[in-house]
Amino acid sequence: MDGDLSFDIGSASPVVPHPRFFIPSGGSEGIRSVPLPGVRCPKCAKDGKEVWVIPGRACGYCGTACG
Numbered sequence: 001m002d003g004d005l006s007f008d009i010g011s012a013s014p015v016v017p018h019p020r021f022f023i024p025s026g027g028s029e030g031i032r033s034v035p036l037p038g039v040r041c042p043k044c045a046k047d048g049k050e051v052w053v054i055p056g057r058a059c060g061y062c063g064t065a066c067g
Contacts, residue, residue, distance in 0.1 A: 037054065037055055038052040038053060038054060038055070039052070039053055039055050039066050039067040040052060040053070040066075041053050041059040041061070041062065041064055041066050042064065042066070043059065043062050043064040044059060044061055044062055044064075049061070053066040053067065054066075054067075055067035
């Protein structure tokens, strides 16, 4: 077995998606919106940009403390 790195792929189990990451394919089970807390960055808003920040955190674009 000098340098032989081959292995039997036939013995590998099939890939099954994890149930936590299952994406439904039905029509009524589609994407749902969930309201998340957020505030607009005041500095970016003055510049005409719509940037949402988690309250108490700094804006990822300009660094302004928000909220």
